[in-house]
Amino acid sequence: MKERVANNYGSFPVVFTKGKGAQLRDIHGKEYIDFVSGIGVNCLGHNHPALVTAIQKQVEKQIHISNYYISDVGVSYTDALLKATEMEGVFYCNSGAEANEAAIKLARKYGFGIQAQKKTIVTLKQSFHGRTLTTLSATGQEKFHPESFAPYTPDFKHMKANDYAALDFIDASVCAIMIEAVQGEGGVNLIDADWAQALEKKAREVDALFIVDEVQTGMMRTGSLLASTTLGINPDIITLAKGIAGGVPMGACLFRGRASDVFVAGDHQSTFGGNPLALAAAKAVLKEINTECMQNHVIKMGEKIQNTIRSWNLDIIQEVRGRGLMIGIDINFEAAPFQKACLDNGLCVTTAGLKTLRFLPPLIISEAEIETGLAIFREVLTA
Ligand SMILES: Cc1ncc(COP(=O)(O)O)c(C=O)c1O
Secondary structure: OOOOOOOOOOOOOOOEEEEEEOEEEEOOOOEEEEOOHHHHOOOOOEOOHHHHHHHHHHHHHOOOOOOOOOOHHHHHHHHHHHHHHOOOEEEEEOOHHHHHHHHHHHHHHHHHHHOOOOOEEEEEEOOOOOOOHHHHHHOEOHHHOOHHHOOOOOOEEEEOOOOOHHHHHOOOOEEEEEEEOEEOOOOOEEOOHHHHHHHHHHHHHOOOEEEEEOOOOOOOOOOOOOHHHHHOOOOOEEEEOHHHHEOEOOEEEEEOHHHOOOOOOOOOOOOOOOOHHHHHHHHHHHHHHOOHHHHHHHHHHHHHHHHHHHHOOOOOEEEEEEEOOEEEEEEOOOOHHHHHHHHHOOEEOEEOOOOEEEEOOOOOOOHHHHHHHHHHHHHHHHO
16 A cells, blocks of 8 residues: 555554444454544544435436536535525535635635735634645645745735734735634634634725635534634635535535625636535535534533543643534643554544644544543553
């Protein structure tokens, strides 16, 4: 495998064969508790009956038809998605980076329509928006800008999150401000609701589009369908991916109001975008996750994880923070060896930055699975 797949990922030498709910099994029959869910993708866990049935049924009808045509599942899912998110239109694609590329192109065209020089896009330090050259340029972390990949897309500026003074530097040259509702890859960093609202006000003052990248936070991950709702903001554009179709590759760039009529036919396209198979999966996911019961479960399980870890009072832990089932644990050491030790002991966790361990379990995870996972986690931290 290693010789044939480009070694960009540095994958662990474990081979999974199947999963059920929040549990995985490897080729040796060893069981694991999954606190990663494919980096926030498998929101319904593994092998969820509603998702499996929806995919099976769609495969028998049609897998792909191209965007020359419209699919019946496309019509019904789009209605449901726009109603649930209170957005007015959507561009479908295949990943988070692609959804953000669409948002960035839309914003540049919006700015150009006002004034040719209105091109600057402001994002946040410690942000992460994807791995294409333009979404890397949007990403506010130096480690993602090595000279080897230069030149990057120009006219991106990175400002400090939760900093009111920084708002003064946003002027009429800015065509868009883009933030994550909770910074994921940058360390599970929370954004103050008051500051996010002030940022949105500033965006409207200078006629810049307000984009919220909900690729990681969206689809109930933080205990509301969209994390921007919790922040009390009304973005012009919201991007989604990861959990949107429960594991089938899919991204979406949603827009409303000022951003609604910017794209015209031919402006932006994607061969696989809005593929009926992905939309059928997304439709099943939306139905399962967008309920009060799921919302209460995510909030309750998130609190359980955070409170349990805090109650241990371990010296190695500096801080526990997060929202819903998106949780970061800062430790006094590099996180990567602990990620590996957890895996060896039957628990999948991920990292977010040098010293932060991150949990993104499936939204359907049970209390018992959390207790088993946390017992392994504690053992690894105290070994
Ligand atoms: C906030 C955010 N935006 C964009 C991306 C990129 O998504 P993808 O890997 O699907 O391109 C990620 C991936 O981790 C993300 O967390």
